[in-house]
Amino acid sequence: MHCAGHAGSGRSARSRRQRSGNEKRPNGLLIGKQRVPLGVCAVIYEARPNVTADVFALCFKSGNAVILKGGKEAANSNASIVEVLQESLAAFDLPMEAASLLKDNSREASRELMRCSRWVDVLIPRGGAGLIASVVENATVPVIETGTGNCHVYVDESADLDMAVRIIINGKTQRVGVCNAVESLLVHRNVVDALLPRLEEKLAEHQVLIHAQKELLPLIDHAKSVEASEEDWGREYLDYEISVKTVNSVDEAIEHINAYNTGHSEAIVTRDYANARKFLNQVDAAAVYVNASTRFTDGHEFGLGAEIGISTQKLHARGPMGLEELTTTKYIIFGDGQIRP
Numbered sequence: 001m002h003c004a005g006h007a008g009s010g011r012s013a014r015s016r017r018q019r020s021g022n023e024k025r026p027n028g029l030l031i032g033k034q035r036v037p038l039g040v041c042a043v044i045y046e047a048r049p050n051v052t053a054d055v056f057a058l059c060f061k062s063g064n065a066v067i068l069k070g071g072k073e074a075a076n077s078n079a080s081i082v083e084v085l086q087e088s089l090a091a092f093d094l095p096m097e098a099a100s101l102l103k104d105n106s107r108e109a110s111r112e113l114m115r116c117s118r119w120v121d122v123l124i125p126r127g128g129a130g131l132i133a134s135v136v137e138n139a140t141v142p143v144i145e146t147g148t149g150n151c152h153v154y155v156d157e158s159a160d161l162d163m164a165v166r167i168i169i170n171g172k173t174q175r176v177g178v179c180n181a182v183e184s185l186l187v188h189r190n191v192v193d194a195l196l197p198r199l200e201e202k203l204a205e206h207q208v209l210i211h212a213q214k215e216l217l218p219l220i221d222h223a224k225s226v227e228a229s230e231e232d233w234g235r236e237y238l239d240y241e242i243s244v245k246t247v248n249s250v251d252e253a254i255e256h257i258n259a260y261n262t263g264h265s266e267a268i269v270t271r272d273y274a275n276a277r278k279f280l281n282q283v284d285a286a287a288v289y290v291n292a293s294t295r296f297t298d299g300h301e302f303g304l305g306a307e308i309g310i311s312t313q314k315l316h317a318r319g320p321m322g323l324e325e326l327t328t329t330k331y332i333i334f335g336d337g338q339i340r341p
Contacts, residue, residue: 146309
């Protein structure tokens with residue numbers, strides 16, 4: 001108990017120092033922290049040329065230089081965008097190298113970039129599971145993994161079922177090819193008979209294929225359904241498809257989600273405060289929702305403006321990555337001639 005008391009006092013003192021931003025030590029040293037850029041960020045991405053402008057803007061505003069490696073599908077657009085950015089930098093006497101485009105679209109060029117640990121401070125892949133896996137496996141540069149998303153909605157025993165249907169339909173069909181779309185549905189056994197017929201009708205309107213647990217197939221009244229396999233519980237469809245399974249409790253739902261999810265976004269629909277708190281505390285993901293769609297996991301929706309990606313890892317940055325996530329900290333110390341005895 002004596003040790004616990006001192007630990008609590010220490011935490012309280014540290015939290016006060018964190019709020020004030022600095023600490024004066026007994027020897028007179030004034031110690032503080034300052035946010036600084038990461039340095040040179042390399043971003044490997046696929047297809048969309050708007051990423052070129054978004055990533056540059058975030059890196060530039062946070063004080064970082066950026067090396068861009070886009071996909072061959074948008075090579076000409078990326079080159080034109082970077083040319084305009086470099087002309088703008090030069091017009092304000094800023095180094096054009098703050099925005100660099102790797103024009104070689106070969107896999108060999110990507111692998112070489114992944115190993116430039118002497119020149120690159122952090123590497124951020126944006127794209128599908130294959131791209132991200134390749135970067136993680138091959139890079140010697142520190143990597144921030146961004147988001148494949150096997151996102152779940154769990155409908156609890158106490159849920160408002162009309163709300164649940166709205167959240168599931170929005171999460172699944174509002175935009176299917178994105179990492180925060182709903183791919184898996186878990187339903188408490190006590191409400192499955194009431195939920196599935198009305199949900200199935202709405203899913204049918206969007207021609208969503210249901211991969212259903214075998215015992216649920218009789219409850220689904222349209223042709224677009226198949227029996228789910230074990231692989232379906234962990235699959236990111238990125239299409240008009242969803243897996244559906246029953247569970248007996250919020251604990252079983254949490255266990256299933258933590259076994260099969262990708263650490264992206266998870267949601268519970270419930271009117272039970274204790275179950276909501278348990279879900280929030282025990283689900284392992286970058287974003288955890290109560291009674292809302294997973295489609296909100298987005299830099300703009302979180303008030304960050306643009307985002308460089310949605311990190312599904314646990315170190316440094318997690319969730320939508322805005323300006324602050326593109327910085328780190330360093331200690332700054334002011335003295336008056338102090339030396340250590």
